Structures are given as C-alpha cells and as structure tokens.
Amino acid sequence: MVKTHRILMFMVFLLLGMLITLQFRGVINTSEGNISVKEMASRLEAEEAEGRKLLEELNNLEAEWSQLLDNIGSRQQDPEIMELIRQRDYEYFRAGLTNVRGDGIIITMQDAQTAGDMNIEDYIIHDADITGILNELRSNGAEAISINGERILGTSKLVCAGPTIFLNKSRYPPPYVIKAIGDPDTLYNAIDQLSNVAIMRIYGIRVDIRKEYDMVIEKYRLYESIDEWLSSLEVVSE
C-alpha cells in the first residue's frame, strides 16, 4: 500500500515538474510572440494614423500655397504669368493632379462570403481581376479612374498583398470600389458583359455595377516634391 502510494506520488510530482517546465517555456514563448505581433500591428496602426495626419497637413499646405500663388499672379496682372497659371491648371487637370467631376459608373467588388469546395484562391479578388476591369474601362473610353479613392495613372502600382491590395503607395482591404468617368451606358455594358466578371460571379464574388451621375474622382496624391519627381527622369526636349 505504501509502495503504491509512493509510486503514485512520484508520478504526480514528475508530471508536475514537467508541466511547470513546459509552462515556463510556453509563457516565455508566448510573451515573445505576443509582443512582436501585437506591437508590430500597433506600430503599423500608429504609423498609418500619422500618415493620415501628414496627408491632411500636406493638403492644407498645398491649398495655402496655390492660393498664395494665385493671389500673387492676379496682383501682378502680367499676361505671361496669367498664361502660365492657366497652363499649370490645365496640365494638372490632364495629369490627374486635380479632382474631376463627371458621369460614369461605380463598380463594387467583394470577396465571396463563403468558400466552396474548390481552391480557396478562386473565391477572392486578385490583382489580375482588377487590372482586367481597368483595361476594359480604358478600352471603352474611361477618362478618369480611381480605386478606393486612389487615382489610377499610367504607372500606378496594383498588386495583391495577402488578402489586401497595394495601390500606388498604400494598402487597401476589400471591398474594392472602382469609379470611372466616361459614357455611363458604354462602361456599364462593357463591364457587365465581361467574361471574367461572369466567372467571378459564379464563384460568389460580388461585383455590383451601377451608373452614377455627377460624381467626383479624387486627384492623384503626390508624395514627392516636384524636384524629386523630375530628378529620376531626364526630359528630352524635341
């Protein structure tokens, strides 16, 4: 009886010792893993918040700057300067550096709610799905396009980054809202009849298209200074 008791006690303590060791290691690991992921996430959040603040500050400064320039220009009444201001406004407008207004369509895309029994990849939206739509919009006369408020230029970056997409210089989660200004009927029919849209719909990806009148598409957000922009390219005058 005493012997069984001892063996039992021995086993209990052995188990206890093992558990304590395991637990210690577990706690140490957890706290390490915990800090890195959580902290990285909160740092990212803080950095993104900072970015939004900076962007707002930049917008205000730009408004002040162009107001000051306009004031000086109109004060001077110099025809050369007036012409330059007109030219600048026109080229900014053509380059996508001005908010624009017009009729067109809005496409809203959302990943499938539930994945079926096929490859999970088929139920989410990919960069190629979006670039295909952009190409179709352009082929059908779209004059200005934005995705989630990010103006799309000729060199705009658009890549999948996990469950999100990377657009120009920022990351966006779904839903993806594509705005395009052009002829609403032409654009609507082109996208609605696109075979890739039909395929996405079969998988349960939601692609809603609607015509929209008198909507605004935001300007391209310029992070670099003018000099920075020009420094990487040499302009060849003809």
Next chain:
Amino acid sequence: MKLFKTMALTLVCLLLGVAIAWQYNSVNENLVLAQYEKKNLSQLVEELLVERKNNESLRARIEELQQEVSALKNDENMDMKYVEDLKKSVLMARVMAGLETVKGTGLVITVESGGQIKVKASHIQELLNELKASDVQAISVNDERIVATSEVREAGDYIMVNGRQLVPPYTIKAIGDPDKMEKSLRLMGGVLAKYQVYEFNVGLEKNENVVIPGVRDDGTVIRTDKLTPVIP
C-alpha cells in the same frame, strides 16, 4: 502524520489541476498566436516599412512646401522664383501625364512569337502590370507611351495600344530600377517563365539611356471631354 500526508496529496493534486488547466489554456493560445504570427509578422513588418517611407517623404514634402509658403509670404525674389516655379510645375505635370519624351536607366524587352502561340494583348498586359508593380516611371509598347487612359487590347492579328495597331515584335521600354524590374519578371512562375512555356522569343537588355517618347497630344489618348476640374 496521516492527516499531513492527505493534506499534502490534496495540495499536490490541486496544484496539478491548476497547472493542467493553465497549460491547456496557454497551449491553445499559442496555437492561435502562432498561426497569426506566421501569416502576418513578415507582412506587418513590410507594411510598416512602406508606411514609414511614405511618411518620410510626406514630411520632406511638407517641409519643402512650408519653406515655399513662407518665402512667398515674405516676397523673397518673388518675381523670378514665381515664374520659375510655375514653369517647373507645368513641366512636371506634363511628365506625369506622359506628354514629354523622357530618358533614363531601365529595361528594353522584346517579345515575339517563336512557335504556335501568338503574342496576345493579355500577355503584354501581364508584363506591363509586373513592371508597374516594380515602381516603373515610364513605359511604352512599340513607342506608344502608356498613360492613365491607355488600353492594351486584341484587334484581330494585332494588338492595339492607344488606339493604334501594333505589329510584332513588341518592344517594351521601361524606365526605373532595372535590377528590381528584372528580378520580378524572372520570379518563379512569373512572366518570363510563362513566356518560355509559350515559346516566345524574348530579349531583355539593361540600358542607361532608354528614351521613351511622349504620347501624341491630339485629345484622342488623354481625353478630357467628359471631365470637369473641381476647383477647391
């Protein structure tokens, strides 16, 4: 003595129970965390770095503008600087729109069918998307500049860019970091790997003087007839 033994055993068993519960909990939590970590840590770090870089350039831009604003307020060398600034911003906007011919370091890629499969618009489109993803600054296909409104589509045996029919071989020029661009094109399962499967003849050349012409300026490529500028 017996009481002591019973009490000790009770205590040990109690401790054991608590330990098991604790352990179970923490193992569970670890599993959840590990999954989260695997999926997101490297991505988070990458995103953080991108965000930091964005914010740095934003700060630099803000500082620059602040100086310009205060210079404007103080009327320092105003006339000269003002006209100069205006001319510079006109030029920058024209470069951004793709209206100016530009020169820089980059890649020249030629693509041509080498067998049964013809080079289609979608093949070129895929290449362009890959180049755009590597921070390209200017691109052209057979000297047709790719601008915000440029389409790449099939037109019978040809492909059409900016409303013009192009014939093979297709020459894609890109100004940007040539190593970065080449690396992303050569990724496993990437564009060049696919081209190889299609038996395309591909040329890839790094060049320090890639010249990319501006887009024609007749209102047919950069179209604005349906747009109204919104003045703040």
